[in-house]
Every structure is written in C-alpha cells, then in structure tokens.
Amino acid sequence: MVKSKCLNKNHTGNASSIGLSPLACDLHIHSCLSPCADILMTPGNIIKKALQEELDIIAIADHNAAGNVEVTMKLAEDTKLSILPAMEVESSEEVHLLCYFDKLHALLEWEDIVRANLPEMMNDEETFGYQLITDENDEYIAKEDSLLATATGLTVKEIVDKVTVLDGIVVPSHLDRPYNSLLANLGFIPNDLELSLFELSKNVDPDVFLNKFPFLNDYFYIVSSDSHYLDDIKSYLEIDLYGDLPKRFKEILLEATKT
Amino acid sequence: MIVGELIESLDLEVVVGVNLDREIEGAYIGDLLSNVMARAKENNLWVTIQGHQNVVAVALLTNVSAVVVVEDFDIEDAAIERAKEKEVNILRTSKTAYEFVLELSELGA
Numbered sequence: 001m002v003k004s005k006c007l008n009k010n011h012t013g014n015a016s017s018i019g020l021s022p023l024a025c026d027l028h029i030h031s032c033l034s035p036c037a038d039i040l041m042t043p044g045n046i047i048k049k050a051l052q053e054e055l056d057i058i059a060i061a062d063h064n065a066a067g068n069v070e071v072t073m074k075l076a077e078d079t080k081l082s083i084l085p086a087m088e089v090e091s092s093e094e095v096h097l098l099c100y101f102d103k104l105h106a107l108l109e110w111e112d113i114v115r116a117n118l119p120e121m122m123n124d125e126e127t128f129g130y131q132l133i134t135d136e137n138d139e140y141i142a143k144e145d146s147l148l149a150t151a152t153g154l155t156v157k158e159i160v161d162k163v164t165v166l167d168g169i170v171v172p173s174h175l176d177r178p179y180n181s182l183l184a185n186l187g188f189i190p191n192d193l194e195l196s197l198f199e200l201s202k203n204v205d206p207d208v209f210l211n212k213f214p215f216l217n218d219y220f221y222i223v224s225s226d227s228h229y230l231d232d233i234k235s236y237l238e239i240d241l242y243g244d245l246p247k248r249f250k251e252i253l254l255e256a257t258k259t
Numbered sequence: 260m261i262v263g264e265l266i267e268s269l270d271l272e273v274v275v276g277v278n279l280d281r282e283i284e285g286a287y288i289g290d291l292l293s294n295v296m297a298r299a300k301e302n303n304l305w306v307t308i309q310g311h312q313n314v315v316a317v318a319l320l321t322n323v324s325a326v327v328v329v330e331d332f333d334i335e336d337a338a339i340e341r342a343k344e345k346e347v348n349i350l351r352t353s354k355t356a357y358e359f360v361l362e363l364s365e366l367g368a
Contacts, residue, residue: 094291119297127316149313151293179311 006206007197007220007239023056024235027084028098028173028199028224031060031068032140035129035149037228043072044138049233050081058233059086059224061098063148064118066111067133070104074136088173089114091156096173096180098199099163106166113162117154121147156182160193174201174226175216176209188215199224202236260368262325262348265304269362271327274334274349275342281324283368288356292317299323304363306356310334314349315341324348329356 029046030037043060050058058081060072066087073083085107086100101107122145123131131144154162160170172182172189175198182189182198189195197220200206206223210216223236263279265271287299288306292313299305299321306327307314312335318326325348328334334349342349352359 090293092293094293119293121296124320127319149316150296151291179309 005220007222007237022238022240024054025057025222025237025239026050026053026055026225026227026233026235027057027059027086027100027222027237028061028088029058029227029233030088031062031072032130032132032134033062033065033068033144033148034228035063035123035125035131037062037129038230039130039132040230041228042132042134042138042140043068043075044134045230046233047072047076047079047081049230051079053234055081055233055235057082057084059084059098059100061086061088063088064090064114064150064152065131065144065148066107067142067144069107071134071136073104075138087111087114089154089159090151090180091159092151092153093156093185094151094180095156095182095185097156097159097182098171098173099159099168100171101163101166101168103167106168110163110166110168114152114154115146117152118146118148119150119153121150123147123149156186156190157193160195164194169197170195171222172198174199175221176200176204183213189219196220197222201226260366262350265325265363265366265368266350268366269352269359272351274328274351275339276348276350277343277346278324278348281348283324286360286363286368287323288360296320304368306359308332308356310338312338312341314338315345315347318342318347319345325350327352327359329354329359 032039032041060069076083085104089097128149132140133142135141163170175181175183178184200221200223225232225234227233260283262281282302283304284302286304289295290307290309296317301322302324304325305323310333328351331353
C-alpha cells in the first residue's frame with residue numbers, strides 16, 4: 001500500500017532532469033458563472049491574475065455548468081497559460097466532484113448531460129447570486145437562468161461512470177470539508193468507484209488529515225485554491241507536465257497513480 | 260403557534276432571533292439541502308443538523324419560519340451573519356431530530 005502522496009513535482013522526473021522547472025497549477029477556480037463567486041471573476045480577470053501569479057495551468061470549474069470555459073480558452077490563446085476543461089458537479093448526494101477533460105468538446109457533451117439532470121428551478125439572484133456568462137471582450141453577455149447552486153439528479157457513481165466514458169477524470173472536491181464532500185456526505189469512499197485522486201482544500205494540513213483516515217493511503221491528492229475571489233488564485237500544486245496540454249495532464253494523473 | 264412561543268415552550272437556544280412572530284405550520288426534517296429546497300413548505304420549521312451558510316439561502320427560498328439545528332451541531336459564523344442580515348430565525352437544541360419532533364407533536368404543532 002502506498003502512502004497517500006501529493007501529486008506534486010518530480011513524479012515523472014522528466015522535466016526536472018532536462019532542466020525545466022515544474023508547472024504551477026491551480027485547477028479549481030470559479031468564474032462569475034458560479035453564483036457564489038465574485039462578479040469580478042471574469043475569464044479575462046482570472047487570466048490576468050493567474051499570469052501575475054506565474055501559473056502555467058488553470059481550470060475554471062464552475063458549479064454544474066461550463067459556459068465560461070470556451071471563452072477562457074480563447075482569451076488564453078496568446079498567453080503562456082493553459083486551460084484545462086473542467087466543471088465542478090454536485091451529485092444527488094450533494095457531493096462536489098471535479099470533472100476534468102482533455103478536450104473542450106468532451107466537457108460540452110458532459111455539460112449537456114448535467115443540464116438534463118438539473119432540477120427545473122430558476123436562480124434567485126438575490127438569494128444565491130449572479131450567474132454570468134462573458135464574451136471575448138470580458139463583458140457580461142448573458143445570464144444563466146437555471147439554478148446552478150444545487151444538486152443534480154446524478155449519483156456519485158453515475159457521474160464517475162459517465163465522465164469516464166467521455167475520457168475524463170473525476171476528482172472528489174475538498175475531501176476534508178465537513179459538507180459537500182465525499183467523506184462528509186457518504187462517510188467513506190465507496191469501493192465501487194474508479195477513483196485515484198482526490199482534492200484537499202488549502203486550509204487543511206494534509207498530514208494531519210491523512211493520519212485520521214488511513215484508508216486514503218491508496219490515493220493521490222491535489223491541492224487547489226477553490227477560488228471565489230481574484231485574490232484567492234494561487235498555485236498550491238506544481239507538477240512536471242510537458243507536452244500536449246491538457247491531454248498530457250491526464251496521462252500524468254494516471255501515471256502518478258501507478259507510481 | 261408562533262416561533263417565540265415555541266422557543267419558550269421547548270427551551271430552545273436562540274442563535275438568531277429576528278422574526279419571532281412568524282407562524283409555524285408543520286415541520287420538515289432534512290439535511291440534504293437540495294431535497295429541502297424541493298420539499299419544505301412555507302411556514303414549516305426546518306429541522307436539520309446543517310449549519311452551513313447555504314442553510315440561510317435555502318430557508319429564504321422555502322420561506323420556512325425558522326431553522327432548528329439539532330444535536331447541538333455547529334453553526335458557522337458566516338451563517339449567523341447572513342441569517343441576521345436576511346432576517347432568518349435560527350434556533351438550536353441538544354436533542355435529536357426525533358426527540359425534538361416528539362416534543363413538537365405533544366405541543367400540537
């Protein structure tokens with residue numbers, strides 16, 4: 001049994017050995033499409049902040065929606081920043097799960113499935129917040145009307161299975177959190193789930209947390225900012241990750257689990 | 260019965276008491292917020308162990324008369340602040356949901 005390890009630098013060794021430094025990642029950022037995120041979290045502002053923080057790869061992972069991912073990818077085209085297509089989906093058990101894809105079209109296919117499983121409820125902006133979509137000029141162009149801040153009708157198992165079919169990877173969000181996490185909501189990680197990675201929030205000491213749950217030793221973990229405000233965006237994860245991004249990202253995730 | 264009378268009858272801790280004249284018409288017990296959103300009715304008491312700030316959003320959406328946090332579960336400071344701002348009553352008891360609802364039933368609520 002391997003001790004649970006942070007999926008951090010030097011897991012593949014290639015980049016370091018040829019004199020390159022590991023890539024700085026923040027793989028859990030909410031844009032202004034997430035009702036709980038600040039309205040200044042526009043793709044353009046996020047990119048600007050990510051470049052200031054010298055990040056190499058980021059993921060916009062909005063709640064149950066992907067409406068700002070494509071525009072973020074377009075805006076980042078002329079920068080050194082890579083955008084990993086992602087979404088944070090909420091299961092019927094109210095577990096938050098990060099879903100990463102290597103292609104935008106796979107994420108968009110996944111978004112269609114999620115949308116078909118969202119309850120028919122309108123967003124109440126006063127109560128939950130604004131759900132804004134922006135254009136390539138970083139201006140608000142539309143509002144998402146359906147309530148995104150709620151559970152889909154999909155179970156954790158269904159989400160893992162369906163994302164896997166689309167060649168994506170599911171990473172349970174902030175496993176240490178006392179709500180909306182796989183551990184808090186379901187008590188343990190069901191053993192029929194094909195999971196190899198989980199996310200810890202930036203607020204927890206991984207060693208202290210992992211000591212409490214020895215059964216997590218079989219997994220690797222990542223740490224991301226879960227940013228809702230621009231000031232939160234920061235690298236908590238550095239990995240050797242070169243080549244065709246984000247395809248390579250998935251390979252690294254899979255390789256790391258075999259280390 | 261109104262919320263203020265319930266507090267007195269069952270000796271509940273008042274975490275946020277901003278609207279104690281609200282009428283109580285039945286109760287809904289649940290910890291999955293999405294389910295509560297779909298099922299709780301206006302003027303219900305909502306009995307839960309959740310103390311997250313999203314509880315306040317759900318209480319507003321469903322227009323329950325008060326949230327009763329059972330088993331002395333923690334209530335986040337952000338939830339308390341939000342409840343004060345949005346005028347949502349939050350009460351607390353060390354009893355389990357079952358014990359609390361039994362007493363509620365004896366009161367005829």
